[in-house]
Amino acid sequence: MDELKRLRGLMKEETFKEHGFTNKMRENILNEVHSKPSSKAFSFNIIPIFAPLMSFVFVAACLSLFVYFGGTQLGLFDGNNASAPFYQYEAKDRPESLGAEFKFLTKAPFEVAEVTTKTSEDPSGEIELVNLTGKERQIIKLTFQSIEPGTNLTLYQEEVKVGQSKGSYYESEGPEKVNRLIWIEGDTIKYEMEYLPGGSDITLSKKDMIKMAESFR
Incomplete structure (x- = not known):
């Protein structure tokens, strides 16, 4: 973070003089260096949080379906016991x-x-x-x-x-x-x-x- 702060202080308009940079190139570099990192940090950090959450939701959904269909086949739902052997x-x-x-x-x-x-x-x-x-x-x-x-x-x-x-x-x-x-x-x-x-x-x-x-x- 200290290096990034120092770089922002150095990146003034005169930095680009006599180095062959076009106006468009200077604008892009200045915008990138002086922009706040918060949005990128959020995009980067959300992936490791979101992925396990989605995995948990998927597993829970699969288990719910398994229990429901298994219980239905056994007759455990709708007020019935499992069918007796005949x-x-x-x-x-x-x-x-x-x-x-x-x-x-x-x-x-x-x-x-x-x-x-x-x-x-x-x-x-x-x-x-x-x-x-x-x-x-x-x-x-x-x-x-x-x-x-x-x-x-x-x-x-x-x-x-x-x-x-x-x-x-x-x-x-x-x-x-x-x-x-x-x-x-x-x-x-x-x-x-x-x-x-x-x-x-x-x-x-x-x-x-x-x-x-x-x-x-």
């Missing part, structure tokens, strides 16, 4: 008492170890109950019932669709989580499905329950 279930244990008009589950979130059946009645008629139990005491409770066309059934929980059929969904909170899905097919068949995780750590989402219901064949 096993193909061969309905060899379908109760003989279950009429041909009823469909039966073909996908389950666990390997079925035991099947129990029971018949009961309510004011709407006979009900067939089937329980599918897994090795960790997980249970799927299935209810099958024929109803009269036009029967007025009020579905109190969240309205959902199972294929083209109208239904309702409910799930409880806490460690003893219970999922329940009810749907009506063709105005004459009522299905109810309830899932209890038992001793397993597999919990189901609304999406999982609808996937199971749509597997009925």
